[in-house]
Amino acid sequence: MSGATNFILGLVAAFATAGPAQAKPPSIAEFLASPTIHAMDMSPSGDRLAVVDEPITDGTVIIYDLADPSAPPHNLNLKTGFPVSVTWASDDRLLITMIDTSQGFARLRLMSAAPDGSDALLLLEDEADLKQRNHNLAAIADTMVNDERSILMPLYRTTTLNLYKVDVYTGAAKLVVRGGRNTFAWATDIKGAPAARFDIASGGRAIKIFMPNESRSNWRRVAIVREDDKWDFFPVAYTQDPNVMLVAARVNETDRAAIYRYDIANAAYLEKVAEHPRVDVTGAMINPWTGAFEAAVFVEDRVSYEFVSPVLKRRMETLNAAIPDQANIAVVDSSRDGGRWLVTATAPRNPGSFHLYDDATGAVRDLGPVFPQLTPQRLSDARVIRYATRDGVELTGYLTYPDYEGPWPLVVMPHGGPEARDNYGYDMFPQFLASRGFAVFQPNFRGSGGFGGAFAAAGHREWGGRMQDDVTDGVEHLARAGLVQRDHVCIVGLSYGGYAALAGAAFTPDLYRCAVAINGVSDLGLQLDHYRDNEAFGEEGYAYAVKSIGDPDRDAAMIAARSPARHAEAITIPVFVMHGEKDELVPVAHAHRMIDALEAAGGQGRLLILKEAGHTNWPPKVTAEVLRELELFIGANIF
Helix, strand or coil: CCCCHHHHHHHCHHHCCCCCCCCCCCCHHHHCCCCCEEEEEECCCCCEEEEEECCHHHCEEEEEECCCCCCCCEEEECCCCEEEEEEEEECCEEEEEEEECCCCCCEEEEEEECCCCCCCEECCCCCHHHHHHCCEECCCCECCCCCCCEEEEEEEECCEEEEEEEECCCCCEEEEECCCCCEEEEEECCCCCEEEEEEEEHHHCEEEEEEECCCCCCEEEEEEEEHHHHHHEEEEEECCCCCEEEEEECCCCCCCCEEEEEECCCCEEEEEEECCCCCCEEEEEECCCCCCEEEEEEECCCEEEEECCHHHHHHHHHHHHHCCCCCEEEEEEECCCCCEEEEEEEECCEEEEEEEEECCCCEEEEEEECCCCCCHHHCCEEEEEEEECCCCCEEEEEEEECCCCCCEEEEECCCCCCCCCCCCCCCHHHHHHHHCCCEEEEEECCCCCCCCHHHHHCCCCCCCCHHHHHHHHHHHHHHHCCCEEEEEEEEEEECHHHHHHHHHHHHCHHHCCEEEEECCCCCHHHHHHHHHHCHHHHHHHHHHHHHHHCCCCCCHHHHHHCCHHHHHHHCCCCEEEEEECCCCCCCCHHHHHHHHHHHHHCCCEEEEEECCCCCCCCCHHHHHHHHHHHHHHHHHHCC
């Protein structure tokens, strides 16, 4: 670790990297272990750092003196609940999110205290109605930088999510604005005024965006955005002018999402602020104290910034030079004067670390790894792969490879979505498989998101078609380049990636030795029926499914031809199907249909129903089970 050794040693003993390089691969328990640093936040002055570290159960928040790294840290020994995160409301007030189990169930509460731990109180303690109706009493919509006494909190009273102004010294709440029947989130402008309301639509698969008129007496819907199309229009920041915001949007059928200034009152786009020649914008960096736009954020392979100021550009260049392994750097916090940045970094061999940049000295302090057991020496490197498809389209993928000379046996891992994407960074599943001796390839096939509207649309009605060919062409490219063993390849995927794994087994069985589908679609017609018959998806959800997969009437022959479960007789390799029994997006019927078809055809199929598991966001025990089964199945079949 660099620089301020005394500071690091005072921060947390577990931050220290243990001994020499360790060749032993991490265990599943180590991959799934809780973070050592749960949260970190810098005071507005930039002079103090609040840290929630492990173990979470000791109820301790640690305050470090950034102005004097040699000063001993101060422990806030809180008697109520367990801390999970911290936020400075001001230099004189710290907000601590706690897990409160005093009522016999877990509830998030927000504690307010002085930096030395004195004058501590639970906010909303005297608000009986709010306490009764909210399991999360810790969400903060705005810390209100111009009002050190108040914060804004989204809270349910009756059935609507309203916005309340809460006094951090007394815990009292005052209603600011009421939400709609389906409101799930709020956004505020730089002055702390409500600026956007977000309502759920189509069973959670789309979002309705509302904005106020100039007097904020009325709210009107300005957009309805499907989850995968959010960059068609989505707020990214609020400016110093309460009537102008920055939005990421595709305007006048432009291909890539760019950042525009947007006139709220007139629902009109103003000038374009930033764009990238190859990928969609993914966000904006805004000064939290002034509201000034500082940079556009993009992900080509890793996170990059387009700064408006050469000073800020120089800072990021300094950080990139100081933090190894081509890290993805995100600014978590900034001091009020802008002189200090608290940042996080991730990279293929870095699952997360905290760092402090001091502009006065140009120094970058390493504050510690989030998962100290996952040292760079125990993780695998990755490289960007550029390749051309059979019809000449240039694509990008990422190859994570084990620490020995190739060519390597290969696991192909197409992402879900399909309008999602992979990038250059830490990803647990490829790292786990690479630690077991396999290279892992993650292609961004046509239909992936983030590369512009036309690229995403190129995947429509191409399930099992060009999207699958793009995966195949990536494998062939790696084999021709001598990077992987052509005869020792398996395909693994989750969600759409699970469909791609089954399609690989059915349509290119000679390319693979085995296939694993996790929560994957096995029959396209069955999935279309699920979207049509399930009211939770709504008309918008079904319309997207038809656009993405095909029309069940006009495209019936294509849908049948590209459904792996209808072609089980063509599958000559072992297939392992895992499926969450509570998956509401891709019903478990897909798993049973695939296995039944394989058994009827005399194929090699294995089924594992994941108990208590939904589509994603599994509990650690489910993830551990999936990793164990992957390791055993691939190891038994790839050679």
